[in-house]
Amino acid sequence: xxxxxxxxxxxxxxxxxxxxxxxxxxxxxxxxxxxxxxxxxxxxxxxxxxxxxxxxxxxxxxxxxxxxxxxxxxxxxxxxxxxxxxxxxxxxxxxxxxxxxxxxxxxxxxxxxxxxxxxxxxxxxxxxxxxxxxxxxxxxxxxxxxxxxxxxxxxxxxxxxxxxxxxxxxxxxxxxxxxxxxxxxxxxxxxxxxxxxxxxxxxxxxxxxxxxxxxxxxxxxxxxxxxxxxxxxxxxxxxxxxxxxxxxxxxxxxxxxxxxxxxxxxxxxxxxxxxxxxxxxxxxxxxxxxxxxxxxxxxxxxxxxxxxxxxxxxxxxxxxxxxxxxxxxxxxxxxxx
Numbered sequence: 001x002x003x004x005x006x007x008x009x010x011x012x013x014x015x016x017x018x019x020x021x022x023x024x025x026x027x028x029x030x031x032x033x034x035x036x037x038x039x040x041x042x043x044x045x046x047x048x049x050x051x052x053x054x055x056x057x058x059x060x061x062x063x064x065x066x067x068x069x070x071x072x073x074x075x076x077x078x079x080x081x082x083x084x085x086x087x088x089x090x091x092x093x094x095x096x097x098x099x100x101x102x103x104x105x106x107x108x109x110x111x112x113x114x115x116x117x118x119x120x121x122x123x124x125x126x127x128x129x130x131x132x133x134x135x136x137x138x139x140x141x142x143x144x145x146x147x148x149x150x151x152x153x154x155x156x157x158x159x160x161x162x163x164x165x166x167x168x169x170x171x172x173x174x175x176x177x178x179x180x181x182x183x184x185x186x187x188x189x190x191x192x193x194x195x196x197x198x199x200x201x202x203x204x205x206x207x208x209x210x211x212x213x214x215x216x217x218x219x220x221x222x223x224x225x226x227x228x229x230x231x232x233x234x235x236x237x238x239x240x241x242x243x244x245x246x247x248x249x250x251x252x253x254x255x256x257x258x259x260x261x262x263x264x265x266x267x268x269x270x271x272x273x274x275x276x277x278x279x280x281x282x283x284x285x286x287x288x289x290x291x292x293x294x295x296x297x298x299x300x301x302x303x304x305x306x307x308x309x310x311x312x313x314x315x316x317x318x319x320x321x322x323x324x325x326x327x328x329x330x331x332x333x334x335x336x337x
Contacts, residue, residue, distance in 0.1 A: 001103055001132045003176045005217045007086040008035040017097035020222035021266045031268035032219035038083040040319040043178065043212030043276040044307060048326045049075035049106040050137050051180040051208050052166030054284055055299055055330050057188035057200040059160045060122040060145050067114035069334025075106045076327045107131050120145035134172040141166035159189040177213045182206055197291050204284035212276035220269045230262030279310045295336045301328040
């Protein structure tokens with residue numbers, strides 16, 4: 001499930017199935033052009049899976065409190081769509097024609113450390129790994145519990161309210177840079193049971209901003225443009241060429257020079273996708289159970305509105321037209337002190 005962005009092209013005739021340049025080269029050959037819509041859709045669903053989960057109630061761990069936990073999240077994707085089949089690696093051979101069986105769920109396993117500093121302020125650090133990929137996730141959260149501390153009297157009936165934000169970014173791929181930032185609001189209320197167990201249900205709203213950028217992608221990675229060209233240098237002063245530029249002739253362009261029937265065409269198959277700047281609005285509902293120092297929790301995250309409706313630009317709305325809501329189930333096991 002690693003990104004394989006070299007397959008996201010508008011015209012598949014620009015490359016062979018195994019990622020080379022056609023041989024012989026058609027007389028009407030056009031260089032590969034990136035499929036920016038497919039790229040945005042792929043980034044959109046990756047971003048949902050890597051986004052901060054806000055897996056906590058509105059109440060912090062208390063002054064000097066510490067919470068160490070393991071978190072597992074499972075995010076649905078539209079694995080039958082072409083952008084998942086073409087845009088992910090599949091077998092270990094990244095030059096394969098297509099991922100014939102993309103996973104239907106993206107898993108992410110993270111280790112998190114929450115630390116409270118009193119006055120309702122808490123920070124979180126997170127590092128995670130996504131199975132079936134080489135991708136790692138890491139980031140941090142910061143939140144403020146506004147009404148924390150009321151325990152008795154009429155204010156004791158008021159639920160806890162917290163506002164916060166987070167950021168996650170990924171590593172492990174040379175093709176894609178992905179960062180997701182979030183802003184969330186949560187409401188919760190702890191319910192003591194038999195003086196030993198505390199159950200805390202909570203609900204929340206979260207806004208995501210997804211930033212996806214590709215590096216330079218070689219759409220024909222099986223073909224080495226220097227070998228295909230029989231490269232002799234660039235069209236610049238001081239470089240020899242099979243057909244030297246005559247005095248007063250064409251200007252120096254700095255373009256590659258080929259010899260012995262070599263083709264310059266494959267140098268034009270390196271491209272960068274348009275940047276993806278996307279938004280998602282999510283609804284969160286969950287609960288955690290604490291017994292002494294042990295805490296377990298479960299949470300469901302879903303789109304509050306369809307992905308196209310969450311976008312601020314017409315271009316992004318059109319790119320995500322028809323995209324379905326995604327869902328994430330999150331489970332947590334940890335120790336709280």
